Amino acid sequence: MQAIQSKWAGRFIWAAVIQGLAATIITILVLDPLQYFTGTTDYFSPARVIAGGSGGTWMFTGYILYLVVGVVAVAVTAMIYFYIEGLMGKAYHGLSNVLAWGHYIFMNIGVAGSMLLMIYGGYIAGYDATPVSGGGLGYTDLQIHVTDLGRLEYWIGGLVVLAVIGAFLGGLGFVIRSNEK
Secondary structure (H helix, E strand, O other): OOOOOOHHHHHHHHHHHHHHHHHHHHHHHHHOOHHHHHOOOOOOOHHHHHHHOOOHHHHHHHHHHHHHHHHHHHHHHHHHHHHHHHHOOOOOOOHHHHHHHHHHHHHHHHHHHHHHHHHHHHHHHHHHHOOHHHOOOOOOHHHHHHHHHOOOHHHHHHHHHHHHHHHHHHHHHHHHHHHOO
């Protein structure tokens, strides 16, 4: 029996594995397991940032979106490439191959970059919003949105646009490749 192959499915699976590894590292950092062994934290715990709300909501949203889009959606995308290349037998070449590369690069950079900036911005904002008595800076919501999150807004938005362009290029490549004879 001949093995069914898809070069693009393999690339997207590896991208999902790498994104999943990054998500695992982020999860460990958020859960902060060292505090359970040492009993103290000499630093500001990411779990406290999420629990505090306000700017920490950006951290939580970025984290969840990274899991869903950065890991799961990239893995599901591999299945679409497998269907077209492996099951339909339509290997990518020419324009469709260029579109697939655009999909792969722009989507992965856009998703990872925007979501990681949201996580970072949310962490900093959560720290800044924590009262001074709790180890933070005691900033108001207005202050954290202006000083912390406002400076990341355009970067996050630009990276989201990059991810959308990547997804659009991939969709266009899917249509072109699956309709060719």
